[in-house]
Amino acid sequence: MAARCGYTAKGMIYITIGWLSMMAVLGMGGSNGGSSAAINKLATQPFGSVLITLLAIGLFGYTAWRLVQAIFDAEQKGRGWKGILTRLGYALSGLIYAGIAINCVELLLDSGGSSGSTASHTREIMSHPGGIVAIFLIGLGFLGVGLRQIWRGWQHSYEKNWHLNEMTRMQRLIAANVSRVGLIARGVVFMIVALFLCLAAINTDPSDARGLGGALAAVAEQPFGPWLLGLVAMGLMAYGSYCLVNARFRNVDA
Template identity: 90%
Template sequence: MAARCGYTAKGMIYITIGWLSMMAVLGMGGSNGGSSEAIGELASQPFGGVLITLLAIGLFGYTAWRLVQAIFDAEQKGRDWKGILTRLGYVLSGLIYAGIAINCVELLLHSGGSSGSTSSHTREVMSHPGGIVAIFLVGLGFLGVGLRQIWRGWHHSYEKNWHLNEMTRTQRLIAANVSRVGLTARGIVFMIIALFLCLSAIHTNPDNARGLGGALRAVAEQPFGPWLLGLVSIGLMAYGCYCLVNARFRNVNA
């Protein structure tokens, strides 16, 4: 149950991020932001407090599921170097979404709800011994995750985790195409984030670092930016739908 609630919450965040970016492209308001902006938008809706409460619960559930995957090797990744790296990735993912959940709680408690910018976090890490190397390695990590997301999207490797017998042929076709688009878009965005993190480390300038919102703004600044951002926005909404498919059909047995 915690995992399914978590995938639902994650899906809603990405759908909201994609929707806000699309609205910005169409000149209908919106913004090119990340999770904080998406949470703020949800909070501004009728019954926003209830939405944010449910979102926080779901994200804490997702964190718990990631930790179960990592600690108990729920998906049998093994203990070789590849399996260990994958399980460490689960831990990192869980911590990231725990941070977003805490941001939701802070917003509910009217204590700001801001987790700080990517550049400020980068500056903090760089201030410690070995921090520059750590940022560069994190950038390489994002690059690896981005490439893997694209690989998974085009090779349908995610389907082995689904209860395909519970899906109709039409559902399988729609889910496969939505997942391919969504994973590819998220992979591209992660690779952009990786580029900025690595440049930040190379130039010892934390202001170069960008998170999801910064990556979307970078896309918008390119030639044909609105068209590119529109495609990425659709892709992020598709990734949100992929998360919702996971919430319904994914095998989450621990």
């Protein structure tokens, strides 16, 4: 149940991020923001406090599921170097979404809601011995995750985690194609984030670092930026839909 609630919460965040970017492209308000922008937008809706409360509960559930995957090897990745790296990735993902859940709680308590920008976090890490190397390695980590997301989307490897026998033929077709688009789009965005983190380390300039919102802004700044951003926005909404498919059909046996 925790995992399914978590995938639902994660899906809603990505759908909101994509929707806000699409609205920016269409000149209907919106913004090129990350998870914080999405949470703040949801908070302004009717029953916003209820939505944010449910989101926080779901994200803490997702954190718990990721830690179960990492510690107890629920996905049976093994103890080889590849399995260990994958499980470390699960743990890192869990911690990231725990941070987003805490931001939700802070927003509910009216204590700020946001824990700082990517650049400020990067500056804090780089201020410590070995911090520059750590940022570069984090950038390489994002690059690896981005490439893996694209590979998973292209190979349809995610289908092995679904209860396909519970899906109709049409549901399989729609879910498979939406998931492919979503994973590839998220992979591309993660690779852009990786580029900025690595540049921040190489130039020893924390202001070069950008998170998800910064990556979307960078896309918008390119030639044909609005068109590209529109495609990425639809891709992120597709990724959110992929998360919702996971919430319903994914095997989450621990």
